[in-house]
Amino acid sequence: MNILSIGGSNSKISINRLLANFTASLFENAEITIVDLSTINLPIYSVDKENEIGIPIEALTFAHQIDQTELIIISLAENNGSFNVGLKNLLDWTSRIKDRKTFNDKNMLLMATSPGARGAASVMEHAKNVFPHVGANLVATYSLPNFYQNFEVGKGITNTPELDKLKIIVSDIKG
Numbered sequence: 001m002n003i004l005s006i007g008g009s010n011s012k013i014s015i016n017r018l019l020a021n022f023t024a025s026l027f028e029n030a031e032i033t034i035v036d037l038s039t040i041n042l043p044i045y046s047v048d049k050e051n052e053i054g055i056p057i058e059a060l061t062f063a064h065q066i067d068q069t070e071l072i073i074i075s076l077a078e079n080n081g082s083f084n085v086g087l088k089n090l091l092d093w094t095s096r097i098k099d100r101k102t103f104n105d106k107n108m109l110l111m112a113t114s115p116g117a118r119g120a121a122s123v124m125e126h127a128k129n130v131f132p133h134v135g136a137n138l139v140a141t142y143s144l145p146n147f148y149q150n151f152e153v154g155k156g157i158t159n160t161p162e163l164d165k166l167k168i169i170v171s172d173i174k175g
């Protein structure tokens with residue numbers, strides 16, 4: 001299976017990138033492409049900017065990566081109840097490619113985590129409403145609360161019930 005793993009944050013130390021990439025690693029024998037938003041330099045979207053420069057190569061590349069994949073794993077950072085600005089900007093640019101639904105009807109495992117007990121529940125709810133309208137086929141959702149208590153770099157999710165929950169999701173997707 002080809003997987004596109006997207007950490008939904010432009011932070012270099014994104015906990016959501018860690019969670020997305022860990023989850024992708026649970027799919028044995030998968031070919032994983034990682035999208036690291038901290039390395040993508042895009043101007044802030046505006047109609048004026050689009051008229052001036054067209055669609056930047058970074059957005060075209062992201063769209064191509066979506067088109068090539070069988071499964072999108074995306075884990076959302078919650079910033080003021082909504083999307084991280086780096087993700088929102090990339091999605092806005094991508095949505096402007098002609099005749100395109102951003103996620104191109106691809107299967108998506110929608111995830112989120114935060115340091116707090118709500119596990120980024122607000123942005124998760126928002127994405128559940130919005131992403132299907134822009135071409136995401138949501139096959140499962142998963143939110144990890146209290147990231148720093150439940151995840152260790154190099155080990156992944158250390159909370160057994162949470163890990164079991166995620167493993168069931170992964171195994172259902174593998175079919």
Ligand SMILES: Cc1cc2nc3c(=O)[nH]c(=O)nc-3n(C[C@H](O)[C@H](O)[C@H](O)COP(=O)(O)O)c2cc1C
Binds near residue numbers: 008011014082118
């Ligand atoms: C500008 C900003 C706004 C934030 N707003 C929220 C919020 O609304 N809810 C929340 O649970 N955490 C919020 N946080 C804390 C983030 O959940 C935390 O920074 C987390 O690490 C973000 O994920 P990331 O590391 O993948 O970027 C905010 C952080 C920043 C920098």
